[in-house]
Amino acid sequence: MRKTYTTMLxxxxxxxxxxxxxxGHESSGLTLGIYSAVTDVGLEQARTATQDALAAVGAATATRASWTSGLVQSMST
Incomplete structure (x- = not known):
């Protein structure tokens, strides 16, 4: 029951x-090492967070490329 509770938290x-x-644990190592588990919910959260981070990097890269291209064009005119 304790492992389930810790994992759900x-x-x-x-x-x-x-x-x-x-x-009541004094050490995070105890919490992680004994009283937690990898779950489908946790894996889905990791997948979603990774996709969101990659999308943000892609959007920032596209914005930077667009800005740089516009800057180069304005300098050449």
Whole structure:
């Protein structure tokens, strides 16, 4: 039951130090090493976060390329 509770808190995005506190653990290593597990929810959150980060990088790169191209064109006229 304790492992399930700890894992559910992690999947809900509760900070590790808070999980340590509410479970009475003095060490995050104990919380991570024994009382947490990889879940489908956690894997989906990681996949979504990765896709969002890559999309943001792509959007920033496209904006920078557009800005640079416009700057080069304005300097040549």
């Amino acid at each position: 992690g999947d809900a995005g509760v900070p590790l130090r808070v999980i340590d506190y509410v479970t």
